[in-house]
Amino acid sequence: MLFIQVLLKNQSSINYDIDLLRFSIKDQKRANRTASQERDLQPVYIAGNKAIVAADTQNVIVFAVPKFTIPEHQYLSFEVNELNGGRNLSVKINNRTITRAKQLPSFE
Secondary structure, eight states, X not given: OEEEEEXXXXXXXXXXXXXXXXXXXXXXXXXXXXXXXXXXXXXXXXXXXXXXEOTTEEEEEEEEEOOOOOXXXXXXXXXXXXXXXXXXXXXXXXXXXXXXXXXXXXXX
């Protein structure tokens, strides 16, 4: 299981109402005539406030997803879309970042 911790910081004076949180594996930019593929990753568990980031605050959200690696020429995309708004965020994460993840200690 991979745990992905995300910090969402709202520095504006307007609340950020979260409409969509999405992980997907996408192809890197290729020639215009090639087909692109996209695979969605569904988190098994989400911890934290995933509905709103209040004005001038920050939220930490932790996602638990099944372990995976990313093939060459692809990347992991994390997207956050605002409800009825235009403040949409997108982050590209390459395979090197994922393979350097730290292992949590065993609590048996």
